Amino acid sequence: MKNIKYMSLMMALLCVLSLGFSSCGDDDDDPAAPTVALDEANIEGDEICVKADVKAEGRTAAILIEIRDASNGEVKVSKPVTDSKYIGVLNIDGFHVHVDIAGTGVVEGDKLKLTVTDANGRSTTDEKTLTQEEDDDEHEHEHEHEHE
DSSP, X not given: XXXXXXXHHHHHHHHHHHHHHHHHTOGGGSOOOOEEEEEEEEEEXXXXXXEEEEEOTTOEEEEEEEXXXXXXXXXXXXXXXXXXXXXXXXXXXXXXXXXXXXXXXXXXXXXXXXXXXXXXXXXXXXXXXXXEOOXXXXXXXXXXXXXX
């Protein structure tokens, strides 16, 4: 009687283990490529303020910011992001970095590219045209005149 209980228990354990292994081999569980949505790429004096939403199911492995000349595509600035709060994470809540552009010739209208690569080697790039930061006081002043 002991052998029957022991064999039943072993068979049940074997079934559970085999189901676990078969579900791990499913290729549909591969994480999707990262998604990148640039929210802001503003010139603020000698810096560019970059804000974005980043989702990376396969953990971020590399993030690269490039600023290219709008007319010929020449790279003016290339900056890898190495901050540990952005690298090695699944999703980045509130990606926000400042890139020094002093003496690089970056001007309004140039293109900023943000490329995120995950741990599986998949990359996604989003691009935004650089704009000047709006002065909040000037913006509020414009609205005051609209209501007069």
